[in-house]
Amino acid sequence: MQRNGGGVGAGGQPWVLRRVRLTWLSFMLFFILVFFPLIAHYYLTTIDEAGGPDKRIFGPRPGGELCEAKHVQDLCRIRESVSEELLQLEAKRQELNGEIARLNLRIEACKRSIDSAKQDLLQLKNVISQTEHSYKELMAQNQPKLSLPVRLLPDKEDPGLPPPKSARSCRLRSCFDYARCPLTSGFPVYVYDTGSYLWGDYLDPLVKQAFAASVKSNIYVTDNPSIACLYLVLVGELQESPSSPPPSPSELEKQLKALPYWRSDGHNHVLVHLSRMSMTQNFLYNVSTGRAAVAQSTFFEQQYREGFDLVVSPLVHALSEPNFLEVPPQVPVKRKYLFTFQGERVESLRSSLQETPPQSFEEEMEGDPPADYDDRIIGTLKAVQDSHLDQVLVEFTCKNPRPSLPTEWALCGEREDRLEVLKASTFALVISPGDGQLVASAGCGMRLFEAMEVGAIPVVLGDHSRLPYHQLIRWSEAAIIVPKPRVTELHFLLRSLSDNDMLAMRRQGRFLWETYFSTSENVLNTILANIRTSIQVPAAPIKEEPAQEIPHKAGKLAGTDANLADNGDLDLGPVETEPPYASPRFLRNFTYTAADTYRAWNRAPGPFHLFPHTPLDPVLPSEAKFLGSGTGFRPIGGGTGGSGKEFQAALGGNVPREQFTVVMLTYEREEVLMNSLERLNGLPYLNKVVVVWNSPKPPSDDLLWPDIGLPIVVVRTEKNSLNNRFLPWDAVETEAILSIDDDAHLRHDEIMFGFRVWREARDRIVGFPGRYHAWDVNHQSWLYNSNYSCELSMVLTGAAFFHKYYAYLYSYVMPQAIRDMVDEYINCEDIAMNFLVSHITRKPPIKVTSRWTFRCPGCPQALSHDDSHFHERHKCINFFVKVYGYMPLLYTQFRVDSVLFKTRLPHDKTKCFKFI
Incomplete structure (x- = not known):
């Protein structure tokens, strides 16, 4: 096998590929040698016509011509000039952008100012609209303009009152001088200093001290007797002095007439006799008090002037307030005894009068002797006790009876012992005096007071008795008052009461005791409130707490909370159009006294304060807002009703x-x-x-x-x-x-x-x-x-x-x-x-x-x-x-939850609240 045979070259590559590569390289070399000088010449010629680059850069031109340097220098200067212009343009652009940002801020501020002005304008329009609406409402009422009455004080020597036929026939209309107490007077009360009259030395020290402390804290008391509406005189309880006895009725009458503001007949005077004992002296019985009212806990029928004199409660807690935490709870309803009574009868009234009464009184008593049910009461109650149907406790003899008035049932033992028995009593019997001539007695008042104090429901046997402040207090809500002839049915009556009724009466008794009888301050306040209510003078407005404001910086724009609900196109109310509106105050000043008398006296908190408004004010019937009494009402849809936007546009309601x-x-x-x-x-x-x-x-x-x-x-x-x-x-x-x-x-x-x-x-x-x-x-x-x-x-x-x-x-x-x-x-x-x-x-x-x-x-x-x-x-x-x-x-x-919350509505209706 030949080394280079088979078409493979010396490098191991085919001969044909090497031949092609050589041909390509030859072509590229020919191109560079022939065409590149021509292209370069053309380029330099073109640049030269435009100013040409520097010859030092490009070297000699093809054909032996050198590039002139000035062309390149000009090109650089152009580049530098363009760069500088670009920098200037960039700075100008940035400056314009800053100006645009500032203008945008001013636009936003103007928009906010416009929005604020629109809001203020809408608010002013709404104020005008509301004012016009209120003016129309006021004109529609067609009421005359009211002004405060002018206070006219009568002359000291001539009160200008027609004299009544006798002092016993005194009533407010004939013996009270209303001219000294206008409705807007504020009910000023002048209290005589106990050291300024002679019998002040004989007053019970505890009573005198408690009375002075109560007077000091009373808001109606004034030091100016010339503007006083009422004059208060403390006349008892009197104690005998070792050196001399207290003044006789005739001497006391002379001393009363000698008071500096008595004005011949004592009109607008109240003689206050406070007693701490069940056996109280009724020394005012034979004293001619003229036109002065008497406030005490014991009255004979011939002495008491209905609607003029006041039956008050005994002053048990003279110097110390009761401890409310020691008062027994009101539950359970039924206690150990169904009812209890402990007492002992006192001899007849005729043989025990402190002084011989007037002849007419003696003749009246002899001609019409009172009916005595005491024996029947004793027999009936003992029979109930012996029957053992219910556990009761009745005792008609005492080991140590307390001194009491004639024909009255004397209290037994010490106060602490009596309270312990009453704490175990569901009901406490209060037997009125046997003789009907004794219409109110301190002994009965003491029994009533002690029963309510510990939550025993009082059962008063004898409907002829006058209970404290009976003209204003609804005693039937706190006590059971039974005529004596019904004593045989008493047991059945007490067993028939439900737990609900008994607890309601016990709760009401606790309210009466706390509000009117528990402290000496409450006793004095109640006496004044009784007189003030009787002459229809409103109570003093209750005080408000003055707000001492802390200065603070405002101005931070409140944002929108992302947690708030999206109500869509449903507004919640006219926030942009409704100006601040304060609730009307003291619209029912005289109504509270004239129309709501019984509710004020028999519901908490009592009659001692005048409130600017209460949640108990009466509501008009629905048609009244459309027929003459529409002042302030904004019915939904003008009265046609509606949902969605109509609902949100007005508060509606009653x-x-x-x-x-x-x-x-x-x-x-x-x-x-x-x-x-x-x-x-x-x-x-x-x-x-x-x-x-x-x-x-x-x-x-x-x-x-x-x-x-x-x-x-x-x-x-x-x-x-x-x-x-x-x-x-x-x-x-x-x-x-x-x-x-x-x-x-x-x-x-x-x-x-x-x-x-x-x-x-x-x-x-x-x-x-x-x-x-x-x-x-x-x-x-x-x-x-x-x-x-x-x-x-x-x-x-x-x-x-x-x-x-x-x-x-x-x-x-x-x-x-x-x-x-x-x-x-x-x-x-x-x-x-x-x-x-x-x-x-x-x-x-x-x-x-x-x-x-x-x-x-x-x-x-x-x-x-x-x-x-x-x-x-x-x-x-x-x-x-x-x-x-x-x-x-x-x-x-x-x-x-809201109306229509889960109700399916038509497409053209909207719910009242979307998420509620």
């Missing part, structure tokens, strides 16, 4: 238009607070936000508060107390209050729904987080429970609506012991408010929406995550039950 105030309590959580305030931006029907700054350290100087388009009032507090949440701040100008924690997240639609629900249940707490009180079977006590439940009894005030009326009651009427415990634990203020409202209304709260609790991303851990928090709340509940005497909370098993 009461006139109104707004609400957010009260937010905070403590050193500035960032959390600012976020919560921003979430209130654009909230419809919001009047203002009151931030209760509970920290002793003021807000940071550089803290910028959000601008939500409404006032944010930051209130300084005297101390760190959760009770500050419920103070009735004067900055709150609406009836509705939304109490909300600074870390609570609520959507606008949830808030609006809660507000609309509250407007239909104004006397209740309406809110979101529900809780309930559970019974601990093992320990026989109450527990606080926050688990999910189908039954609840509390709505926490961390997010709830309530009426400002309850803020007054919480701060000034509710027992102080409850507020003290809230301060001690720094806890339980929400439970205390639920107790109060349920106690007043006997209704459970209302929970709205499905929300059970709150989640606050980024917030510090709340106190409620600590186990001690729940232990404290357990203690609070059981302590509050002790103070009230029973468990006021009531269970409820329903929740409120």
Whole structure:
């Protein structure tokens, strides 16, 4: 085999391939040598015509000509010039972009200014519209303009009253000078100093001291006798002095007439006789008191002037207030004894009168002797005791009877011993004096007082007796009043009462005792309130808490919270067009006194305060808003109704238009607070936000508060107390209050729904987080429970609506012991408010929406995550039950959701609330 044979070259490649490669290389070399000089010449010629490049770069031209250097230099200068122009253009472009950005900012600012101006214009238009509407409403009423009456004080010597036929025929219309007490006078009362008259030295020191302390704290007392409406004189209880006896009736009458403002007949004077004992002196019986009214616990029929004199209760707690925690609970309903009575009869009235009564009185008693049922009562009650059908305790003799008036049943033993028996009694018998001429007695008043104090339901045998303040207090709600002839049916009557009725009467008796009889201050306040109500003068307005504002910087534009619900094209209310509107105040000043007298006297908190508004005001019938009484009403669709936008455009409902105030309590959580305030931006029907700054350290100087388009009032507090949440701040100008924690997240639609629900249940707490009180079977006590439940009894005030009326009651009427415990634990203020409202209304709260609790991303851990928090709340509940005497909370098993929530609607209709 040949080495180079077979068409293979020396390199191992075929011969044909090598031949082709050589031919290609030869062609390329020929091309470079022939055509490249021609192309280069053409190129240089062309460049030369345009200025040409530098010859040093290109070298000599083909044909021996060199490239001139000036052409290249010119080209470089052009390049540098172009580069410089490009830099200048870039700087100019950047400058123009900055100017455009500045102009865009100015455009945005102008747009915001235009939007703000539009909003202000819409608000002004709405103010004008609302003013025109209010003016039309006012003109439609066609009421004359009212002005305060001019107060005319009569001359000292000539009161100008027609004299009555006799002092015994005195009534308010004939013996009281109304000219000294105009409706707007404020009811000023002048109290004589007990050291300014002679018999003041004989007054019981304890009574005198208690009376002086009560006078000092009374808001109606004045030091100016020339403007006084009423003059108060303390005439008893009198004690005998070792050196000399108390003044006789004739001497006392002379001393009364010598009083500097007696004015010949004592009109507008009230002689107050306070007794601490069951055997009280009726030394005013033979004293001519003229036109002065008498307030005491014992009256004979010939002495008592119906509608003019006052039957008052004995002064048991003269210097010390009762301990409410020692009062026995109101449950169980039935106690050891069905009823009890301990007493002993006293001799007849005729043989024991302190002085011989007038001849007419003696003749009347002889001609018409009173019917005596005492023997029948004794026999009947003993028969019930011997029957052993029920366990009763009756005793008609005493080892140590207390001194009492004639024909009256004397009290047995010491007060402590009597209270122990009454604590084991379901009912306590109060037998009226045997002689009907004794219409009121201190002994009966003492029995009545002690029974209500410990929760024994009084059973008064004898319908002729005058119970304290009987003209205003409905005693039938707290006591059973039975004529003596029905004593044989008494046992059957008492057995027939249901547990519900008995507990209601026991609760009412506790209210009457606490409000009118428990302290010397209450006794004096009740005497003055009785007279003030009788002459129809309104009570003094209840005080409000002055809000000391903390200056703060505003201006941070509030953003939009991404957590808020998307309501689509459905607005929640006219937020841009409704100006701030404060709730009308004191529209029913005189109605409370003239029309609501009995409700004021027989329901908590009593008649001592005038409130600017209450949740119990009457509601007009539906057609009234269209037929003459439409002031302030904004019906949905003008009365035609509707859903969606028609529903959101007006509040509707059964009461006139109104707004609400957010009260937010905070403590050193500035960032959390600012976020919560921003979430209130654009909230419809919001009047203002009151931030209760509970920290002793003021807000940071550089803290910028959000601008939500409404006032944010930051209130300084005297101390760190959760009770500050419920103070009735004067900055709150609406009836509705939304109490909300600074870390609570609520959507606008949830808030609006809660507000609309509250407007239909104004006397209740309406809110979101529900809780309930559970019974601990093992320990026989109450527990606080926050688990999910189908039954609840509390709505926490961390997010709830309530009426400002309850803020007054919480701060000034509710027992102080409850507020003290809230301060001690720094806890339980929400439970205390639920107790109060349920106690007043006997209704459970209302929970709205499905929300059970709150989640606050980024917030510090709340106190409620600590186990001690729940232990404290357990203690609070059981302590509050002790103070009230029973468990006021009531269970409820329903929740409120909006109308049409799950209803399928036509395409042209919209639901009231999209997510509720």
